[in-house]
Amino acid sequence: MSEDASSYPPIEPTNFDLIVVGTGLPGSVIAAAASANGKTVLHLDPNPFYGSHFASLPLHDLSAFLNPHFTPPPSAASDGDDHTPVTLIQRPLYSHVGISNHAPEEFTEEYSRKFNIDVCGPRVLFCADKSIDLMLRSGANQYMEFKSIEASFVYDESSRRLVSVPDSRAAIFKDKSLGLMEKNQLMRFFKLVQQHLAGDDGGVENSRISEEDLESPFVDFLTKMRLPPKIKSIILYAIAMADYDQEDTQICEDVLTTKDGVDSLALYNSSVGRFPNALGALVYPIYGQGELPQAFSRRAAVKGCIHVLRMPVIALLMDKCTEHYKGVRLSSGQDLFCNQLVLDPSFTVQLPLASSPRDPLRESLQVLGLRDVKRKVARGICITRSSLRPDSSNFLVVYPPRSLYPEQVTSIRALQIGSGLAVCPSGMFVLYFSTLCHDADKGKELLHAAIDALLMLPESGHPESNTTVQSDIAAEVKPTLLWKALYIQDLTMDQLESISYAPIPDGNLNYNDLLDETLKLFQKIYPNEDVFPDAVSPENPEDDYESSLDS
Incomplete structure (x- = not known):
């Protein structure tokens, strides 16, 4: 007070x-x-x-x-x-709070007031989700301005690079990381989902998803559709936003059904192009x-x-x-x-x-x-002076389970926001990380692995984590970490x-x-x-x- x-x-x-x-x-x-x-x-x-x-x-x-x-x-x-x-x-509500200032001469108290840092990040709004509709109904949208999240990427474990999420037909055609067969498979899958949602079989037999398939695990349906592992991973974790490893039913705590997966795809698909000024599915408030x-x-x-x-x-x-x-x-x-x-x-x-x-x-x-007695969410905030990608300031990164190291059983999400959204001074970038966990030490280990994959750390290593992750993000020099906060939030x-x-x-x-x-x-x-x-x-x-x- x-x-x-x-x-x-x-x-x-x-x-x-x-x-x-x-x-x-x-x-x-x-x-x-x-x-x-x-x-x-x-x-x-x-x-x-x-x-x-x-x-x-x-x-x-x-x-x-x-x-x-x-x-x-x-x-x-x-x-x-x-x-x-x-x-x-x-x-x-927060425990195991650790804050590291690697540029104390720069991050003075006066300079720190030029930042607007989200406590519960990373967060975005889908252009067609309930928060947008509620703002429209209430009139709260009159008091806010938004900008588009320019792109979404998924961390590819084989190449240790960020690859684009093909979330529309145009994006599929432009994606150079997909082969022709993968593009055709993905196009056929999206077409089936769209026909199912529209309730239109187009006169083609088996163009609707059966009730049996809708109640089955989404990962099984994607396998049935003969989608390759790379495409399945993108759909499950970067579009449907599954939290747990869907391939391992013994460990997965929240199995995504095909019905819920299709609903998530519908939200994503209806968000792309809803507003002409939004480049993709996601927006973020200034x-x-x-x-x-x-x-x-x-x-x-x-x-x-x-x-x-x-x-x-x-x-x-x-x-x-x-x-x-x-x-x-x-x-x-x-x-x-x-x-x-x-x-x-x-x-x-x-x-x-x-x-x-x-x-x-x-x-x-x-x-x-x-x-949710056991569940927690590990959150991280990092500040850098350069973007992870030279061609973009505001974008989402998803690390699918097992993409960083074999014991990673949950997805990790990262959101980079630049100064154009008035959250930091010009030339600075804020990165938000989060992942679900049961144990604070495991949560921090996951965050450290994700941060190590994207950023260059001033320290030689982390005493909190024994995990070593090698990275080659788009053959670019990784940004240097200037300021970091890690903390665990209970979900009880x-x-x-x-x-x-x-x-x-x-x-x-x-x-x-x-x-x-x-x-x-x-x-x-x-x-x-x-x-x-x-x-x-x-x-x-x-x-x-x-x-x-x-x-």
């Missing part, structure tokens, strides 16, 4: 339909949707910035955010006849991903939502009769009351001491279970019977699953309300969105 919360004037009014604590993307969407439905909403955040775990921050602020020093709140004294305060505490929660917060403010930053919440107010929450206590000492409450995932309840063998309040706050979250939690950042490349979860939470809170009911869909939503897409 940069300012004492007690110096704030009291918040008026003191009663709300909904209080949301944390300005992350899910909380901002819920606040905007509730405000659009005429609800009185208060949106609080203990941070001095919007976005919470979905923010884009300067380097200095990022370091402080990943290594927070939470001051335990004072025990909330009970001073009401009809409610009991239960202390809220914040716990870090100034970083933190613009998304800010856009929805602005939309909420237009509808009357009150936003207060630098305002910690120190306790829940629980009704003594119903054991249901009825409000919150701020660090300023003020009590606010609400019908519904949504908490940031970093908050947890400090359970009160049991006053009796069966304390109803304690029982009502017991953690019911943990979601408390589930309390009477408290709603905003979803935590997941390990996906886009926001589709996270927004599905967010909208389900909104419908749980307001089952009889439509999301953004007063939003007027333009006759040509693409034209409306194009106005925010910078070519």
Whole structure:
């Protein structure tokens, strides 16, 4: 906190339909949707910035955010006849944080403020995905601008090079790394998928995918289509974005069905060419991903939502009769009351001491279970002074499982963003990495292998990793690493019977699953309300969105 919360004037009014604590993307969407439905909403955040775990921050602020020093709140004294305060505490979502500055004379605190670094990267938006549609419905797109991600590449294990992802017919014809037979096989496969999605057999027998095939593993269907290993890998990991090695069913934790694989191809295919100003399937917001929660917060403010930053919440107010929450206590000492409450995932309840063998309040706050107990996502951020490819600034790189070393069982994704997107000073480039893992050491080992394959490290080696990866990226001199951050984010979250939690950042490349979860939470809170009911869909939503897409 940069300012004492007690110096704030009291918040008026003191009663709300909904209080949301944390300005992350899910909380901002819920606040905007509730405000659009005429609800009185208060949106609080203990941070001095919007976005919470979905923010884009300067380097200095990022370091402080990943290594927070939470001051335990004072025990909330009970001073009401009809409610009991239960202390809220914040716990870090990140562990094993390691930050290396290899150019300290350059990365001063003043210079670090010229960066806008995504906390939950790498992230992109597909031109046809749910996040774009939701922005159009809500009007949040009016507060954002986007640029195209110029290309996608896959790391080829045999050549140790980045090869283009042929994601359209034109790209297939232009791709010099594919032979004529491979191009014909890929064209036939894409044609079958398009006919299946269109529900049109074109008068040709067996031009639809059978129900049996749709329920089978996607990798088996690709083998049945006689696609070579290289093409299968590109489709599975660089287009369908599978996380785990689909070839090894004993290790794969999330087998992609043909139906889900075809749906992913449909999203990718419908994203290519949706907007004339977008070169491919993917776009990225100018100034970083933190613009998304800010856009929805602005939309909420237009509808009357009150936003207060630098305002910690120190306790829940629980009704003594119903054991249901009825409000919150701020660090300023003020009590606010609400019908519904949504908490940031970093908050947890400090359970009160049991006053009796069966304390109803304690029982009502017991953690019911943990979601994704073992899964984590390892994230990395690297800064360089030159691009991985001289002909492109903004692009995606996918490392399929086993492409770096035999024990690599998950995909690794990397996203390079240049200064044209206002995330770093001119001449600098930011690289985001992520991969799923169960163990922090294994997660960092995966990230180190991916970084070693693309960048030249100032150090001679990594004590954290015993993996050595040789590389020959397009016969170019690899960029030198200037600054690096590695950290592990848990994918676990408390589930309390009477408290709603905003979803935590997941390990996906886009926001589709996270927004599905967010909208389900909104419908749980307001089952009889439509999301953004007063939003007027333009006759040509693409034209409306194009106005925010910078070519």
